Amino acid sequence: MSIPPEIFMLPPHSEATLQQQIQQIVSDAIMSGRCVTGEKMPSSRRLAAQLGVSRITVTLAYTELVSNEYLVSRDRSGYFIADTAPKRPSFREVDKSQSGGVDWDGILARRPQPRQNIARPPNWPDFKYPFIYGQSDPELFDHRNWRDCSLRAVGRRDFDTLTRDHYQRDDPMLIEYILRHILPRRGIRAEPDEILVTMGAQNALWMIAQLLLSEGQKAVVENPCYPGLRQIFDQMGFVASSIDVDEDGLPPDQIPADANLVFTTPSHHCPTNITMPLDRRLAMLKGALRDGYIIVEDDYEFEMSFLSSPAPALKSLDQAGSVIYVGSFSKSVFPGLRLGYVVAARPMIEEMRKLRSVVLRHPPSHIQRTAAYFLSLGHYDAQITRMARSYAKRRAVMEDCIKGFGLTLGTREVHGGSSFWMRAPEGVDTMKLALDLRADSVLIEPGNAFFARRAPDASHYRLAYSSIDSGRIRQGLELVAERLDEGAT
């Protein structure tokens, strides 16, 4: 006799297609031991009736299950659970979730705790006015071509080479296009063995800190700065010296002579978007040679400059090789991609390659190849152009409203980025402001996360326009202005 169709039920809410769902409930029934080898499946007609789906859908699912060797089909007599179907394990399961005994909290207590990142609700897309930073805008992303490139990258020809482990080598196609398409735009020329692909800029900064900082050495960071960088030091149990930026960014004359490593974001300082003037860049390079420190340039959002031509990267002025250059595709393609790169002197790249291999082997080959196609076919450049144009438009609306509603910039005029660094009126706590605004369906980023612990700051906040439609900016900022008026009174 055959398995009663009643034991099969479709999951209440599933992302999968009906056919997929049927394949899943059948394989689950086998894995869980509810159906065993030799048993006869209900006819497609009866199962279709039970599940309330079309008979063809069930037949298609059965066919797929046969090719996956869960089922066998016997002419005229129907479908049976195959003896090649995975067996349920003979031993009993232990419910780990009930267990205890080991004092994990005690064991882990010694761990240094990295500070919180910028607070952002996971459901941010449900907010009407999301002035949040660094999330991709589905409207601007060239999904069609990314999909096409992803498909190419998983094609047979590429695939056989990509499925292998490459501890040492990055995708030569990606490296070539970074060298030929991206670095030239920053005035940087490098050789293939002077570049390493990383899991985004965060991963690059982490590796650099791991390799170049040891007990008793001095690292310098900008204050305020990218919170992810502070998290790295926290995790290492390392204390970095913070230097306050002024209206021209990091002041080179403030860098202590005994510094070993200096982290900076000259193109657009994070989070103020200030572009460091040329004389400061040259002074920094001079200081690096004089005092023997290494400069880490996070070339943060250079694509989003609205000047006629972006300022050259610090690295492009670096004759001596003091600069380690960090680039990323997270802002310009999408954050979930986790793909960035480092340009540095050969010995440094070699060490990073070794460290990367021990920590994670290498970034997944398919992602590298997909990005390589996206770059090589010009989709990347086209997308940057599109984004820059749309950001420029949003930026104009933002500037207009910021003036109109009497909001205060936290810096002098700046020319790039995808956000404004703002200062709230005396007495306003921007943490509280951000929480209050959530009630109005407005998201802003309180500035405190960017500052050194010794100098907590409640007066600044960031307004990003990379994820909000220009049509919603005015109303969103109006709500910010209203809350600020309440707060100030």
Add this chain to the structure above:
Amino acid sequence: MSIPPEIFMLPPHSEATLQQQIQQIVSDAIMSGRCVTGEKMPSSRRLAAQLGVSRITVTLAYTELVSNEYLVSRDRSGYFIADTAPKRPSFREVDKSQSGGVDWDGILARRPQPRQNIARPPNWPDFKYPFIYGQSDPELFDHRNWRDCSLRAVGRRDFDTLTRDHYQRDDPMLIEYILRHILPRRGIRAEPDEILVTMGAQNALWMIAQLLLSEGQKAVVENPCYPGLRQIFDQMGFVASSIDVDEDGLPPDQIPADANLVFTTPSHHCPTNITMPLDRRLAMLKGALRDGYIIVEDDYEFEMSFLSSPAPALKSLDQAGSVIYVGSFSKSVFPGLRLGYVVAARPMIEEMRKLRSVVLRHPPSHIQRTAAYFLSLGHYDAQITRMARSYAKRRAVMEDCIKGFGLTLGTREVHGGSSFWMRAPEGVDTMKLALDLRADSVLIEPGNAFFARRAPDASHYRLAYSSIDSGRIRQGLELVAERLDEGAT
């Protein structure tokens, strides 16, 4: 007048299609400044003639370049370089490769050097008899369905959610299927917050070592063991205690009472493939509670057991939560995938999540979702079944030939894995043997890389059959036997 078609030449050897190559050379010409805004492109006819391709190919490339805003088309007058095309930077490039001045070798000298991995020529697929381990076999991999899943994962519906940064959360779909499809087969039940996705097993082992080992603590590893694990300690500058395995794997009574962390591969010991008997597993768990050490179980190749049903994972017997379980898809799907997972107590998973976020944020979402589909649609189980069947066949041929040619096993009979651990006759150096065999187009893996530095071993070698067709095994092993006879005489 229009740009002379002569400046365009197709690259000598390119992986790309003709249309892609044309798009590339045009965008390169623009990026390099050889063609500038407003200039007229050669007609499709003339460029087609110059490149020796069909006119339609050029027209298609032009159309794509228009949609990418490199070109604009003016009715009847042709194609022109668009003013939206990316500009060449105005500043000069500095040739970094000529540069010097910073003493990088000095700066990096302090770094501990991780030892070499197993020597494997990058061109191993060109060898006729590759008895090498852990590389995917294109014949066995279900490329069609992987491609299909990859395509689903980059579909619009999934994509918008996947493109976002998830510092904390893994793909819920992947987590669900690991919990429901894979762990039950190992007798493990866990909750979603007791599992973390990692960049392969290497990344998991590295994070565990980072979090649980500090100055003065004691880590125990098996000897011989997985070289990637030793690399982790080398990179940390940490010295682990090696315990020699016997014919039943790691002897629990040899684990020192002051051990903090014990790394083991009970399902199939790496590299000998010995399966640890149940009494030893229970003794280890008892010892963990008595002496308070944590056990890291690398559940290495459990899918490749040829016993009726694989032995339960150590984790499935672990009532107290002393075991951290490490799983990987590298062997069962493909190594380039870089996807693995850890099952452990909540507080440990939380810490690992924080560390992962600082080091690399998260494994790429697209890869997670692709694997989730591959699992959920049953392709994974089907592939395991296929691989196991084919490996069993190859294994039979291997056993037959090993006996026939009088090669010596390095262990007692074992029941799983995708390789044999072998011992060479007295006086044979397996490093030299491996090099000599390359001349015969045979690749074997000398055993030295698996042993602790204090106990160098030249007498063992590994013969893997995961990447060699069963039809070639006999001839390959005959060549090994011949070299051994020479060596022994």
